Amino acid sequence: MHNPLHIIILAAGAGTRMKSRLPKVLHTVGGRAMIIHVIETALQLHPAVIHVVHNPHAPEIKSVCSAFDVNWVPQEEQLGTGHAVMQAMPGIPADAHVLVLYGDIPLLDAVVLGSLVNAQIGGISVLTMAVPDPTGYGRVLTDREGNVRRIVEERDASPEQRAIKVVNSGIIMAGQKELWACLENLSNENSQNEYYLTDIFSNANEAGIRTRAVMAPDARDLEGANDRVQLAALERRHNMKMATKLMEAGVQLADPARIDVRGRVETGEDVYLDVNVVLEGEISLGDGVQIGPGCVLKDCQLAAGTRVHAYSVLEGMCSLGACDIGPFARVRPGTRLLAGSKVGNFVEVKNTTLGKNSKASHLSYLGDSSIGDRVNIGAGTITCNYDGREKHHTTIEDDVFIGSDTQLVAPVVVGEGADIGAGTTVTRDVPAGQLTISRVKQRTIPGWKRPKKGKG
Numbered sequence: 001m002h003n004p005l006h007i008i009i010l011a012a013g014a015g016t017r018m019k020s021r022l023p024k025v026l027h028t029v030g031g032r033a034m035i036i037h038v039i040e041t042a043l044q045l046h047p048a049v050i051h052v053v054h055n056p057h058a059p060e061i062k063s064v065c066s067a068f069d070v071n072w073v074p075q076e077e078q079l080g081t082g083h084a085v086m087q088a089m090p091g092i093p094a095d096a097h098v099l100v101l102y103g104d105i106p107l108l109d110a111v112v113l114g115s116l117v118n119a120q121i122g123g124i125s126v127l128t129m130a131v132p133d134p135t136g137y138g139r140v141l142t143d144r145e146g147n148v149r150r151i152v153e154e155r156d157a158s159p160e161q162r163a164i165k166v167v168n169s170g171i172i173m174a175g176q177k178e179l180w181a182c183l184e185n186l187s188n189e190n191s192q193n194e195y196y197l198t199d200i201f202s203n204a205n206e207a208g209i210r211t212r213a214v215m216a217p218d219a220r221d222l223e224g225a226n227d228r229v230q231l232a233a234l235e236r237r238h239n240m241k242m243a244t245k246l247m248e249a250g251v252q253l254a255d256p257a258r259i260d261v262r263g264r265v266e267t268g269e270d271v272y273l274d275v276n277v278v279l280e281g282e283i284s285l286g287d288g289v290q291i292g293p294g295c296v297l298k299d300c301q302l303a304a305g306t307r308v309h310a311y312s313v314l315e316g317m318c319s320l321g322a323c324d325i326g327p328f329a330r331v332r333p334g335t336r337l338l339a340g341s342k343v344g345n346f347v348e349v350k351n352t353t354l355g356k357n358s359k360a361s362h363l364s365y366l367g368d369s370s371i372g373d374r375v376n377i378g379a380g381t382i383t384c385n386y387d388g389r390e391k392h393h394t395t396i397e398d399d400v401f402i403g404s405d406t407q408l409v410a411p412v413v414v415g416e417g418a419d420i421g422a423g424t425t426v427t428r429d430v431p432a433g434q435l436t437i438s439r440v441k442q443r444t445i446p447g448w449k450r451p452k453k454g455k456g
């Protein structure tokens with residue numbers, strides 16, 4: 001196509017049916033605002049300009065989309081989809097082809113759009129779809145040649161028209177001149193007193209402009225989200241698509257219906273994901289990684305062979321070799337786990353490096369620390385990293401053995417090969433290769449009588 005492609009994304013609607021303070025297009029599918037999905041799909045068509053029609057009184061949308069270079073077109077009052085498109089028209093040159101997308105159709109596919117764009121031969125085309133339940137959609141009335149006579153909104157349709165199951169996806173492609181001509185005399189004499197974009201088809205027929213319906217191969221990708229029921233259905237569909245992609249890439253899923261992907265996932269071969277795993281942000285899983293049931297991972301990189309056991313929550317961390325995490329572990333940002341290391345049950349780790357073959361198997365808090373190789377962290381060990389004002393660092397060198405229930409009051413260094421006796425409170429640096437213990441000596445008080453209840 002030699003004419004420039006201009007894409008208009010309609011995103012100004014209030015979304016009354018969502019019953020939400022958030023503008024509709026900022027509701028998320030797969031962890032990202034619907035409008036972001038639409039902009040990213042639009043970009044794949046390499047348009048000259050993307051115009052986003054928005055409500056200037058709902059400024060959140062601009063900050064959510066700040067990473068994208070788009071032309072913001074304000075629509076002061078939401079007077080309908082036709083009125084919204086009109087606001088963008090002054091910024092579109094006469095030789096342009098115009099593609100109109102809706103901000104509440106997040107799963108649409110650039111391949112399907114490409115077929116509409118490439119079929120553009122003047123006139124006005126609409127992407128239509130056949131749905132089992134057309135409730136809420138505009139019904140498309142075509143003639144025998146496939147020309148669109150009219151699109152009738154549900155509220156304005158007769159019972160016979162309502163029975164039509166070929167509906168308007170909302171996606172329209174037109175030459176700038178033809179679109180302008182058909183927009184100019186839109187009226188708002190309908191049940192909602194709105195300027196409907198869909199009325200351009202009857203106008204086009206009156207003006208002798210060619211109209212065409214292009215049927216989309218799979219209606220499910222063109223469904224819009226007007227309310228929360230539809231939004232949840234899109235979320236499920238999105239997750240099924242993500243599950244299929246993962247399986248195609250060599251991931252075994254215990255149940256493709258029970259996985260949630262809210263971001264981008266890169267995977268090696270033979271990765272196994274058990275049920276109810278949630279993947280958020282940027283995730284990378286090396287060959288043979290296994291994730292147990294109920295785990296939540298956000299922005300994590302796991303090296304080949306890493307095993308995450310049931311109900312662990314991991315964020316902003318990486319493993320650099322095969323290691324074991326969980327069950328019931330919480331691994332927080334800035335954590336690096338080296339090969340053979342273990343973060344066991346009820347262990348919280350933050351901003352810490354755990355060296356090769358080092359183990360914290362039970363009930364610990366390790367924060368702001370550097371832990372060497374072959375270190376054993378006994379159950380109940382706590383790095384006391386916060387003095388109420390500042391965070392301090394703990395260094396534990398190679399081959400240290402820390403007995404259970406030890407508190408390490410940072411800043412502190414535990415020298416190589418040191419042993420720390422159970423129940424020690426470490427307040428000063430610990431010398432290498434020796435046993436350090438701060439435990440109070442055990443004593444027994446003879447003749448002790450436990451006070452009896454209710455007797456003073």
Ligand code: UD1
Binds near residue numbers: 103138139153195
């Ligand atoms: C619209 C279509 C309907 C189609 C359906 C597909 C019209 C009149 N109806 O109905 O034929 O089957 O989409 O999903 O076009 N918007 C604005 N400004 C406005 C009004 C809306 O920017 O003044 C935006 C909304 O934010 C939304 C999009 O336009 O992204 C569509 O509006 P919506 O109210 O969802 O229309 P539907 O009732 O779904």
Ligand code: MG
Binds near residue numbers: 104224225226
């Ligand atoms: Mg809609």
